[in-house]
Amino acid sequence: MKNKRDILLTVAGLVVLFGAACYAQFEMGSYVRRIINLCLIYAIIGLSMNLTNGFAGQFSLGQAGFMAVGAYVVGIFTVPVELRPNVFYAEPMNPLIADIQMPLWLAQLVGGLLSALIAFLIGWPVLRLRGDYLAIATLGFSEIIRIVITNAQSWTNGALGIKDIPALNDVRYIFIATAITFLFVTCLINSSYGRAFKAIREDEIAAEAMGVGLFKHKCMAFMISAFFAGIGGGLYATLLGTVDPKNFLFTLTYNFLLIIVLGGMGSITGSMLGSIIVTAGLEYLRVFDEPLELFGMAIPLFRPGFRMVIFSVLLMACVLFWRKGIMGTNEFTWEKFMAFCKNPVKYFTQKGAN
Amino acid sequence: MSTVLKTESITMRFGGVTAVNELKLNIEEHKIVALIGPNGAGKTTAFNMITGVYTPTEGKVKYTAPGKDEVDITGKRPSDIAKMGIARTFQNIRLFKDLSVYENVMIAKHLHLKSDVFSATLHLPWYNAEQREMEKDVEELLRKVDLWELRNEKASSLPYGQQRRLEIVRALATGPKLLLLDEPAAGMNPKETAELTEFIRQIRDEYNLTIFMIEHHMDLVMEISDWIYVLDFGMEIAQGTPADIQNNTRVIEAYLGVDEDA
Numbered sequence: 352m353k354n355k356r357d358i359l360l361t362v363a364g365l366v367v368l369f370g371a372a373c374y375a376q377f378e379m380g381s382y383v384r385r386i387i388n389l390c391l392i393y394a395i396i397g398l399s400m401n402l403t404n405g406f407a408g409q410f411s412l413g414q415a416g417f418m419a420v421g422a423y424v425v426g427i428f429t430v431p432v433e434l435r436p437n438v439f440y441a442e443p444m445n446p447l448i449a450d451i452q453m454p455l456w457l458a459q460l461v462g463g464l465l466s467a468l469i470a471f472l473i474g475w476p477v478l479r480l481r482g483d484y485l486a487i488a489t490l491g492f493s494e495i496i497r498i499v500i501t502n503a504q505s506w507t508n509g510a511l512g513i514k515d516i517p518a519l520n521d522v523r524y525i526f527i528a529t530a531i532t533f534l535f536v537t538c539l540i541n542s543s544y545g546r547a548f549k550a551i552r553e554d555e556i557a558a559e560a561m562g563v564g565l566f567k568h569k570c571m572a573f574m575i576s577a578f579f580a581g582i583g584g585g586l587y588a589t590l591l592g593t594v595d596p597k598n599f600l601f602t603l604t605y606n607f608l609l610i611i612v613l614g615g616m617g618s619i620t621g622s623m624l625g626s627i628i629v630t631a632g633l634e635y636l637r638v639f640d641e642p643l644e645l646f647g648m649a650i651p652l653f654r655p656g657f658r659m660v661i662f663s664v665l666l667m668a669c670v671l672f673w674r675k676g677i678m679g680t681n682e683f684t685w686e687k688f689m690a691f692c693k694n695p696v697k698y699f700t701q702k703g704a705n
Numbered sequence: 706m707s708t709v710l711k712t713e714s715i716t717m718r719f720g721g722v723t724a725v726n727e728l729k730l731n732i733e734e735h736k737i738v739a740l741i742g743p744n745g746a747g748k749t750t751a752f753n754m755i756t757g758v759y760t761p762t763e764g765k766v767k768y769t770a771p772g773k774d775e776v777d778i779t780g781k782r783p784s785d786i787a788k789m790g791i792a793r794t795f796q797n798i799r800l801f802k803d804l805s806v807y808e809n810v811m812i813a814k815h816l817h818l819k820s821d822v823f824s825a826t827l828h829l830p831w832y833n834a835e836q837r838e839m840e841k842d843v844e845e846l847l848r849k850v851d852l853w854e855l856r857n858e859k860a861s862s863l864p865y866g867q868q869r870r871l872e873i874v875r876a877l878a879t880g881p882k883l884l885l886l887d888e889p890a891a892g893m894n895p896k897e898t899a900e901l902t903e904f905i906r907q908i909r910d911e912y913n914l915t916i917f918m919i920e921h922h923m924d925l926v927m928e929i930s931d932w933i934y935v936l937d938f939g940m941e942i943a944q945g946t947p948a949d950i951q952n953n954t955r956v957i958e959a960y961l962g963v964d965e966d967a
């Protein structure tokens with residue numbers, strides 16, 4: 352976003368999309384709204400993952416864990432106090448928190464901040480090392496957080512999960528959260544700090560020699576990423592209406608990995624596209640999870656879980672043959688968009704020539 | 706003349722290999738000083754110790770920014786050393802390959818940024834002012850070195866000679882007092898080398914730099930250097946003016962191999 356025209360167009364674009372969100376909210380069925388909301392939430396988390404993995408070049412696999420943190424904070428603090436004895440029927444809620452109730456936005460914010468704090472605690476020792484220790488540490492964290500949640504019965508209701516989270520299937524609210532995340536990440540990447548992240552991705556040694564403090568900037572990217580994953584996790588909890596440790600299995604992280612790889616590591620608009628494709632795709636791939644009979648014969652592979660097999664194969668194919676994803680590190684820009692509108696044929700032939 | 710950089714018997718050992726052995730350097734302000742020696746002599750290792758990539762096994766590195774007190778920079782982080790005014794280039798060019806020429810140089814300006822990450826993200830007025838200042842400086846610099854027209858090109862798409870030049874420009878953008886160049890003329894033809902010689906002199910005068918460089922092109926070294934250090938197997942075997950070095954028998958031996966009859 353360089354000049355005034357682009358900023359205006361972006362604002363206009365967001366207003367139009369917000370109009371569409373309102374339309375969806377009032378005119379569409381709850382199933383479609385749910386899918387739209389899931390797309391939007393996945394976009395938030397995809398963006399957050401792209402920040403560390405795509406822009407700063409640090410391979411983190413902690414998204415499911417950070418989502419769990421955000422989701423549980425929302426779960427714990429938004430369930431109305433009077434409903435809590437019902438939810439925490441096995442073991443009563445810890446008196447420290449039993450009377451604290453927060454509005455959704457506040458609980459989300461607390462969840463995001465807590466995620467960022469945890470990211471700092473993970474990053475403090477790990478981000479000083481060279482190499483892919485972050486992947487291992489975040490992987491471990493995702494598992495540990497689930498074990499902690501399962502065992503902290505009086506805080507999280509353990510394996511029973513938290514029910515009765517005030518459900519929010521409101522496209523407008525979630526759209527605004529996504530738009531804020533999108534704008535924040537875009538502005539961050541287009542600032543001097545964003546350039547520093549990219550420098551680290553391109554060449555750590557050169558970045559450091561140019562005065563970019565590696566630990567400081569990696570930590571920054573990782574914490575901001577965790578913050579938004581927490582925010583997204585909080586929304587996820589309200590969309591589901593219940594949370595339970597099994598929602599945040601490590602495999603959830605793969606969804607976001609696919610989103611950023613498919614959309615393009617290091618492309619914000621790529622992550623947005625990726626999240627739409629992956630969420631919609633996962634929804635439509637559900638047919639593969641249903642038993643299927645053709646001419647009276649049961650097709651053997653069609654059973655619950657087959658969807659994930661297809662999904663993994665897609666991820667593998669993507670990594671093997673299409674490493675740059677849809678967008679590479681490019682972005683949608685209004686300039687390209689206009690060139691395309693004026694003369695689509697020329698746009699593609701010229702692009703091919705380069 | 707005041708000293709900018711001084712090393713006090715720095716030694717670097719990798720396991721059993723002593724790459725640099727008790728090296729004592731004394732680099733004076735506004736001079737062009739060369740470090741020469743056969744392959745594997747330990748020249749790059751010396752650079753790495755000065756810029757904080759390696760911490761010397763023994764010895765100290767002391768740096769005096771013009772008008773400031775001497776500081777011990779041994780074992781400091783490379784990014785902190787860069788902030789204090791020592792910039793470098795690399796023997797195997799290390800540009801940010803997928804980023805544009807412009808971004809490569811803008812990144813080098815990041816170290817002076819005062820705004821925190823939130824003011825930067827929200828593009829608050831004081832950040833915008835800093836950003837404009839950076840843009841202005843970078844434009845001026847790129848125009849001066851004839852890279853402005855190429856600013857939107859990917860760094861990796863530049864011809865080799867331009868990449869070397871860009872790497873020097875990127876180091877310059879950090880606003881250094883002392884510039885370390887690791888084989889800036891490597892892979893260049895005589896014409897490019899001559900241009901580079903002129904360029905190094907020009908930036909030294911224009912930005913009031915002290916230059917310390919490793920180089921194999923002897924004509925460049927002899928023409929441009931005020932002082933030369935010669936390293937062989939990690940040890941200093943000679944130092945002096947170009948004329949001294951050209952006639953030094955130990956240096957000639959080190960380069961040509963020891964003559965059996967001598």
Ligand SMILES: Nc1ncnc2c1ncn2[C@@H]1O[C@H](COP(=O)(O)OP(=O)(O)OP(=O)(O)O)[C@@H](O)[C@H]1O
Pocket residue numbers: 719722723724742743744745746747748749750751796
């Ligand atoms: N990280 C390292 N680990 C182990 N040995 C190293 C390391 N870095 C350098 N060396 C060794 O130290 C010695 C000096 O290497 P250095 O790169 O400093 O030489 P140089 O003078 O720059 O040579 P060239 O002219 O080829 O660039 C070599 O024997 C090299 O193998």
Ligand SMILES: [Mg+2]
Pocket residue numbers: 748749750796
């Ligand atoms: Mg070398």
